[in-house]
Structure formats: structure tokens, C-alpha cells
Amino acid sequence: MGSYHLVFSTLDREGNEVRLTESQWRGHVLREHSEMEPYIEEIQLVIRDPEFVKRGDRGELRLARLGVIASRPNRYLRVIIAYSDEITGRRLGSVLTAHLSKVPPRGEDVI
Amino acid sequence: MIDTQTLTDEEFDQYLLKANADWKNRLFKEARRIHYDYESDIIQLKFGNPGFIILHCLDNDPDGFEWVIEDESLHIVGVEIFYFRQDYAPCYPKLQAAYDALCRESGIGDWFIDLPSQSQTGKATAATEFADALVECARNPVGNQENTGTNSI
Numbered sequence: 001m002g003s004y005h006l007v008f009s010t011l012d013r014e015g016n017e018v019r020l021t022e023s024q025w026r027g028h029v030l031r032e033h034s035e036m037e038p039y040i041e042e043i044q045l046v047i048r049d050p051e052f053v054k055r056g057d058r059g060e061l062r063l064a065r066l067g068v069i070a071s072r073p074n075r076y077l078r079v080i081i082a083y084s085d086e087i088t089g090r091r092l093g094s095v096l097t098a099h100l101s102k103v104p105p106r107g108e109d110v111i
Numbered sequence: 112m113i114d115t116q117t118l119t120d121e122e123f124d125q126y127l128l129k130a131n132a133d134w135k136n137r138l139f140k141e142a143r144r145i146h147y148d149y150e151s152d153i154i155q156l157k158f159g160n161p162g163f164i165i166l167h168c169l170d171n172d173p174d175g176f177e178w179v180i181e182d183e184s185l186h187i188v189g190v191e192i193f194y195f196r197q198d199y200a201p202c203y204p205k206l207q208a209a210y211d212a213l214c215r216e217s218g219i220g221d222w223f224i225d226l227p228s229q230s231q232t233g234k235a236t237a238a239t240e241f242a243d244a245l246v247e248c249a250r251n252p253v254g255n256q257e258n259t260g261t262n263s264i
Contacts, residue, residue: 032146035163099165101165102165
């Protein structure tokens with residue numbers, strides 16, 4: 001996804017590496033959701049330990065967790081991740097976007 | 112002003128409807144900004160200069176469609192659509208045509224366009240028509256053509 005300078009790299013709950021690139025953070029997330037700028041740690045928390053995991057129509061995972069941001073206790077922090085095909089038993093995830101919402105993500109339940 | 116953080120889901124939806132009774136008129140008076148992330152296929156149309164925003168979808172909204180809402184006022188300040196090029200635009204011939212026209216003027220790729228533009232270029236005209244078409248589709252989603260807007264918003 002564009003520039004490979006990383007804002008972070010972390011592991012999802014299945015042990016897959018998930019990355020947020022500098023270009024996606026600055027070029028997409030902050031341009032559309034500048035309110036997310038202070039919450040990089042919280043985004044990683046949702047990736048590592050989500051409360052909701054849904055699969056979208058095109059295979060992307062939609063993660064969410066309620067009340068992660070202290071000043072917005074009734075809002076879900078939602079993170080959308082696209083995964084590459086499995087290589088050597090692992091998939092690489094890329095954060096597409098992150099934002100707050102009143103409702104959890106829609107999609108097919110992921111066990 | 113009401114503390115929107117403390118509203119129940121039902122109260123939130125009621126307050127949202129009340130706060131946006133005039134949204135169509137209000138939005139057409141505001142400055143608009145189109146941002147399209149081509150690779151992720153996410154488009155956002157945002158109006159004015161809102162404060163802290165959240166996304167929200169209602170029961171009848173198509174998958175991938177989100178209202179952009181200012182969290183304090185619950186005013187609608189835009190729309191954000193995932194898989195815009197691949198899934199959403201093909202459902203709306205007028206929007207697809209407006210998208211194609213803007214692609215011809217702006218090129219295929221990421222867009223970051225502020226409206227209204229002072230220029231009278233083909234790009235400015237195409238961007239305005241595209242933004243208008245996007246609002247029109249948000250008001251009249253596929254499968255809900257009899258309504259004046261999604262869930263009466």
C-alpha cells in the first residue's frame with residue numbers, strides 16, 4: 001500500500017502481522033478522520049483484542065471495540081483491515097481505515 | 112446542548128432525525144470536499160468544517176454506506192462509502208456517469224477536491240455534478256426509491 005514507512009506493526013488475535021503504513025495513515029485516515037490522530041495506541045488495541053470481528057463482502061475484516069477512547073465512552077472504535085493471501089501459514093494485514101461510530105460494524109460473524 | 116454521549120440507541124436515532132430535518136437544504140449551502148482513496152476504494156464527501164466526527168449507518172442503508180455525523184450536534188456533515196467504485200456506483204447510473212466524467216477530467220486515482228471552486232474548468236463542473244449526484248443517491252438509495260431519504264432522513 002504505497003509508502004512502506006510504518007506507523008506501526010502489531011499482531012492480530014490470530015498472530016498475523018497487521019501494518020499501518022505512513023501513506024495510508026496520512027493519505028487516508030487522517031485526511032478523512034483527523035480526529036483519530038491521538039489514538040494510534042487505541043487502534044492497535046482494537047487489532048490485538050477486538051470485541052467485534054465481522055467479515056465484509058470483499059473479505060476485509062471489520063473490527064471494533066466499545067469505549068476505547070475515554071472521552072467517547074459510548075462510541076465504537078472501528079478498524080478495517082485487508083489481508084493478503086496466506087503465505088507460509090500467515091497472512092499480512094493492512095489497515096485501510098479507522099474511525100469512531102455509534103454502532104458496531106456490520107458483516108458476517110467471524111468465529 | 113444535549114450530551115450525545117449519554118443517549119440510548121433509540122434516543123440517538125430520534126435526536127439524529129430531529130437534528131437533520133433540513134439537512135438537504137443545509138448541505139447544498141456548505142463548502143464541500145471530495146476525497147477519494149482509489150486503492151482502498153473509499154470515498155468521502157464532507158460538508159463545511161465539522162468538529163469531531165463519527166460514522167453511522169441506519170438499518171436500510173446499503174452495506175458500506177455510512178453517514179458522516181458531527182458527534183456533538185449530530186448534524187449530518189457528509190457521507191463515506193466503502194467499495195465505491197466496485198460496488199456502490201454501478202448501482203446508480205447517474206452517479207456512475209458523473210464518476211466517469213470526473214475521471215476523464217481529474218484522471219483515475221486519488222482525488223482531493225474542494226468545492227465550490229473559483230475556476231470554471233471542466234474539472235470543477237464535473238466535481239460539482241459528481242458531488243450533487245452522490246447526495247442524490249444518499250437521499251434515494253437503491254431499493255428504497257419510494258422514500259424521500261434513507262429512513263426518512
